[in-house]
Amino acid sequence: MAPEKSRRERPAKPALTRHGIVAAAVGILREEGLRKVTMRRLAQELDTGAASLYVYVRNTAELHAAILDELLGTITRSSSDGGWRDRLEQLLTAYAATLLEYPGLALSALVARPSGKNYLGLVETMLALLAEGDVPPERRAWGIDLLLQYATATAAEHADEESPEEWDALARAVHEADETTHPQIAAHAADLLSGQPAQRMSWGIRVLITGITGTAVPAERNPT
Amino acid sequence: MAPEKSRRERPAKPALTRHGIVAAAVGILREEGLRKVTMRRLAQELDTGAASLYVYVRNTAELHAAILDELLGTITRSSSDGGWRDRLEQLLTAYAATLLEYPGLALSALVARPSGKNYLGLVETMLALLAEGDVPPERRAWGIDLLLQYATATAAEHADEESPEEWDALARAVHEADETTHPQIAAHAADLLSGQPAQRMSWGIRVLITGITGTAVPAERNPT
DNA sequence: ACCTGAACACCGTTCAAGT
DNA sequence: ACCTGAACACCGTTCAAGT
Numbered sequence: 159m160a161p162e163k164s165r166r167e168r169p170a171k172p173a174l175t176r177h178g179i180v181a182a183a184v185g186i187l188r189e190e191g192l193r194k195v196t197m198r199r200l201a202q203e204l205d206t207g208a209a210s211l212y213v214y215v216r217n218t219a220e221l222h223a224a225i226l227d228e229l230l231g232t233i234t235r236s237s238s239d240g241g242w243r244d245r246l247e248q249l250l251t252a253y254a255a256t257l258l259e260y261p262g263l264a265l266s267a268l269v270a271r272p273s274g275k276n277y278l279g280l281v282e283t284m285l286a287l288l289a290e291g292d293v294p295p296e297r298r299a300w301g302i303d304l305l306l307q308y309a310t311a312t313a314a315e316h317a318d319e320e321s322p323e324e325w326d327a328l329a330r331a332v333h334e335a336d337e338t339t340h341p342q343i344a345a346h347a348a349d350l351l352s353g354q355p356a357q358r359m360s361w362g363i364r365v366l367i368t369g370i371t372g373t374a375v376p377a378e379r380n381p382t
Numbered sequence: 383m384a385p386e387k388s389r390r391e392r393p394a395k396p397a398l399t400r401h402g403i404v405a406a407a408v409g410i411l412r413e414e415g416l417r418k419v420t421m422r423r424l425a426q427e428l429d430t431g432a433a434s435l436y437v438y439v440r441n442t443a444e445l446h447a448a449i450l451d452e453l454l455g456t457i458t459r460s461s462s463d464g465g466w467r468d469r470l471e472q473l474l475t476a477y478a479a480t481l482l483e484y485p486g487l488a489l490s491a492l493v494a495r496p497s498g499k500n501y502l503g504l505v506e507t508m509l510a511l512l513a514e515g516d517v518p519p520e521r522r523a524w525g526i527d528l529l530l531q532y533a534t535a536t537a538a539e540h541a542d543e544e545s546p547e548e549w550d551a552l553a554r555a556v557h558e559a560d561e562t563t564h565p566q567i568a569a570h571a572a573d574l575l576s577g578q579p580a581q582r583m584s585w586g587i588r589v590l591i592t593g594i595t596g597t598a599v600p601a602e603r604n605p606t
Numbered sequence: 607a608c609c610t611g612a613a614c615a616c617c618g619t620t621c622a623a624g625t
Numbered sequence: 626a627c628c629t630g631a632a633c634a635c636c637g638t639t640c641a642a643g644t
Contacts, residue, residue, distance in 0.1 A: 174609085197637060207610050209639075218637070219542070265489065269541045273555040278564060281574075285566035299573030304532075304586055311535035317493045318443070331497040340502060342509035349523030350505075352603035361599060362528055369593030375585060379576040398628085421618060431629050433620075442618070 171205050176214040179204065180224045187225060192262035195225070222266035227274025229256050229263070242290040247363050249283060250309050254359060257313035264313035281306075293371050296379070301370035308362055312355075395429050400438040403428065404448045411449060416486035419449070446490035451498025453480050453487070466514040471587045473507060474533050478583060481537030488537035505530075517595050520603070525594035532586055536579075 172178060182203050186195050197218065201208040215221045233256050238248040257264040281302060288298040332350050335343040343350070353361075396402060406427050410419050421442065425432040439445045457480050462472040481488040505526060512522040556574050559567040567574070577585075 196635090198635085207612095208637080209611080210609050212638075213608060265493070268492075268535060268538055269489070271539070271552045273552040278555060278559065278567060282564045282566045285570055289566065295570060296573045296576075299570045300577065300582065300585060301589075303574075303582075304589060307535055307539075308528075308532070311492060311531055311538075314492055314535075314538075315495070315531075328495045328497040331502060335502065340506045342506045342513065343502060346509055346519060346523045348605070349520045349603070350527075352520075352605050353524065353600075354604060357600055357603065358524065358527075361524060361597065365525075365528060365590065365593030365597045367593075368596050369589030369591075372592050372596070373585065373589045376577075376581055379573070379581065380578060381572070381576050420616090422616085431631095432618080433630080434628050436619075437627060 174204065174206065174210060174214060176224075179211060179214050180221070180228055183221060183225050184228050187260060187263075192222075192260050195221070197221075219266065219270045222263060223270055223272055223274060226263050226267055226272055227276045229260075230272075230274070230276035230280065232256070233280075242287045243364075243367055246284065246287045246291075246305075246367065247360065249280070249287070250305055250363055251356075251359065253280060253306070254309040254313055257310060258316060261313050261315070261317035264310050265317045268307070268310050268314050288370075291371070294375075296375040297370050297373070300375055301366070304370065305363065305366055308366060309359075312359055312362070398428065398430065398434060398438060400448075403435060403438050404445070404452055407445060407449050408452050411484060416446075416484050419445070421445075443490065443494045446487060447494055447496055447498060450487050450491055450496055451500045453484070454496075454498070454500035454504065456480070457504075466511045467588075467591055470508065470511045470515075470529075470591065471584065473504070473511070474529055474587055475580075475583065477504060477530070478533040478537055481534060482540060485537050485539070485541035488534050489541045492531070492534050492538050512594075515595065518599075520599040521594050521597070524599055525590070528594065529587065529590055532590060533583075536583060536586070 179200065183195050183200055186199060186203060197208040197211055200221075201211055204211075211221075215224070230253070233249075233252040238245045240248070257267070284302045284305065285298050288301060289295075293301065329351055332343055332347050335347065337344040403424065407419050407424055410423060410427060421432040421435055424445075425435055428435075435445075439448070454477070457473075457476040462469045464472070481491070508526045508529065509522050512525060513519075517525065553575055556567055556571050559571065561568040
């Protein structure tokens with residue numbers, strides 16, 4: 159008896175909503191990292207059972223997508239200046255920076271293409287920038303795909319969480335490359351390993367923009 | 383007593399070796415897919431306990447890398463003809479085709495950069511092709527990174543295993559885009575969804591080659 | 607309709623103990 | 626040195642049963 163009274167002992171358990179679930183997930187993400195954002199941990203945070211979450215979220219992949227779109231909300235409205243190329247580069251850099259904070263999310267985004275509100279806003283803005291640059295329409299559409307994939311994949315590469323280790327493996331292999339069996343690698347060793355991540359990213363974006371503006375899309379393009 | 387006799391009852395259990403482990407892993411991969419290539423399943427196949435594998439393989443990531451390099455052995459020696467651009471495109475297409483058979487491996491390769499024998503062979507060949515095209519040396523090194531990342535990421539995108547589902551989500555969002563809030567998406571809807579995967583891949587590779595040949599690498603490139 | 611506990615069917619990795 | 630069983634510390638998802 160008197161359930162109201164005992165309820166008041168601790169903060170009222172808020173009703174489950176999709177939005178509340180995603181918000182709690184973002185909280186865990188920020189405090190403990192993506193790896194801890196599991197259905198079970200999330201349910202625990204919301205004082206319920208993991209099974210209850212499946213009423214609002216189809217599966218873990220959808221949860222990750224919702225989290226990403228939430229994070230994307232902050233970058234969509236980032237102002238920038240300069241020509242369309244610079245503004246496009248700034249926008250992509252901001253997108254990549256967000257993903258680099260949680261590379262595991264980038265991995266999810268690569269596998270399950272996002273389709274959330276803020277992601278669509280990003281696509282919209284990028285299309286407008288390419289239009290401003292007088293890039294032909296078909297190349298705009300295919301081009302943003304390439305650009306977003308590049309930023310996403312670059313962030314995803316860091317999903318091994320704190321491992322100077324794997325990188326070392328490639329660096330060692332490159333340095334130890336035999337000059338007779340692998341003359342090219344030996345000759346290019348320094349360049350293969352050079353460059354700050356930001357430098358590489360900036361170069362990559364410019365490579366893509368140049369390539370996109372200069373490469374015609376095939377005339378016949380059947381819908382997939 | 384007579385342990386030799388009872389041993390002969392079933393095929394002699396072969397001694398564990400790193401090579402044998404990787405070969406068994408490739409077998410499971412081909413029969414049942416990457417998802418089934420787990421330490422436990424692999425140990426079962428080799429008639430031992432999962433813990434025993436850790437003598438030869440540091441962890442699952444390293445196992446995946448070893449599997450990938452094994453698969454790469456077949457493509458490294460694929461002959462091709464045409465100019466350097468065509469041969470480069472053919473090589474990358476063969477690499478991508480291998481990864482597309484097992485997109486989960488592509489995901490692993492993206493996160494833990496490969497450094498196996500056959501991967502290095504691929505790098506070596508690509509560097510030589512860009513040299514043939516008189517691409518400046520620094521751009522060759524940075525360029526192959528971009529090209530390999532593109533092929534790997536494109537394959538990794540298919541790691542959701544049989545889901546027309548996620549793709550539908552984006553397609554639906556694009557088709558339902560509001561003309562007033564998302565005029566660009568509405569205008570580009572058809573192009574955003576057009577193109578066979580092979581067409582897109584071919585275009586992407588050519589975009590990258592064009593961009594790489596035309597975009598200078600920064601003069602100051604501190605080693606990472 | 608929503609929520610739950612319990613179960614199903616798994617994981618990777620470590621470690622003490624054996625040979 | 627190599628190999629093992631058992632344990633530790635988890636997962637996602639489903640489902641029958643409750644409200």
